[in-house]
Amino acid sequence: MKRKIIGMVAAISVVAVLLGTGTWALFSDTETSTGNVFTAGTIDLEVNDKNPWDSAAVTTELDDLKPCMTGTVTIILDNVGTNPFHVWKIIKTVSTADGTTSEPETDEENGSPANDIDSVIRYSMDIDDVPLITEAENFTISAGAHHLTGDNATTAVKEQYIYLGTIAAEGTMKVEQYYHMDRDTTNWAQGDTMTFTIEFYALQTEGDLTNDDLPTTQLTGHALDLTP
Numbered sequence: 001m002k003r004k005i006i007g008m009v010a011a012i013s014v015v016a017v018l019l020g021t022g023t024w025a026l027f028s029d030t031e032t033s034t035g036n037v038f039t040a041g042t043i044d045l046e047v048n049d050k051n052p053w054d055s056a057a058v059t060t061e062l063d064d065l066k067p068c069m070t071g072t073v074t075i076i077l078d079n080v081g082t083n084p085f086h087v088w089k090i091i092k093t094v095s096t097a098d099g100t101t102s103e104p105e106t107d108e109e110n111g112s113p114a115n116d117i118d119s120v121i122r123y124s125m126d127i128d129d130v131p132l133i134t135e136a137e138n139f140t141i142s143a144g145a146h147h148l149t150g151d152n153a154t155t156a157v158k159e160q161y162i163y164l165g166t167i168a169a170e171g172t173m174k175v176e177q178y179y180h181m182d183r184d185t186t187n188w189a190q191g192d193t194m195t196f197t198i199e200f201y202a203l204q205t206e207g208d209l210t211n212d213d214l215p216t217t218q219l220t221g222h223a224l225d226l227t228p
Contacts, residue, residue, distance in 0.1 A: 044081035045202040062179055070180040079167040085202040088161040093197045094118050094142055100191030108187040115192040118142035122180040123157050127164055161215035163224040
C-alpha cells in the first residue's frame with residue numbers, strides 16, 4: 001500500500017512538471033515598437049505674407065472716399081499649415097466719429113451731428129476673381145440713421161461671419177473687398193471716419209465636424225451648413 005501511494009505521488013509530480021513545461025513551450029512571437037510619437041496637424045493662416053497679420057494697409061486703401069467712389073482692399077490668404085481648412089471673414093468692432101468737420105457738413109447737420117457713414121458704405125467681395133457678394137444683394141457695413149430704405153434697403157454685414165470657402169494645405173485664396181460709398185450720401189458725411197476690425201477665421205475641414213463646431217453667427221446666404 002505504501003509503495004502504491006509513493007507511486008501515485010511520483011506520477012502526480014511528473015504530470016505537474018509536464019504541465020508546467022507545456023505552459024512555456026507553446027509557439028509564440030513578440031514584436032515591440034518603441035519611440036512612438038503622436039504629432040498633431042497644424043492649421044495656420046497667413047495674410048498678405050504676414051503671420052501674424054498687420055492690417056495697416058487696409059486704412060490706406062479706404063482713405064478719402066467720396067460718394068460713388070469704391071475703396072478696394074485685396075488680401076491674399078495662404079494656408080501655411082499641413083491641413084486643409086474652411087475660412088470665414090468677419091467685420092467687427094465698428095465705430096464712427098466726426099473726424100474733420102467742414103462748413104457744408106455743419107450747415108446740413110444744422111446742430112444735429114451725424115457720423116454713421118457705416119450705414120452708407122456698400123459692401124461686396126470677390127473670391128479668386130469670382131463674385132461672392134455682389135452690390136445687388138444690398139449689404140452695407142452697418143445700419144444707422146442714414147440706413148438705406150425702400151428699394152435700396154440694405155442689410156448690415158458687421159458682426160457676422162462670411163463663409164469664403166476652403167483652402168488646401170499650401171494653397172492660397174485671393175479676397176477682394178469693395179467698400180463703396182453710396183451715391184446718395186450728402187454733406188453730413190464729409191470728413192467722418194469709420195474704424196473697424198477685419199478678422200479671418202480658419203477651421204479644419206477633416207473630422208466629424210457638425211454645425212455646432214462652426215461660427216455661431218453667419219451671414220444669411222453666405223454661411224456653411226454641414227447638415228447631412
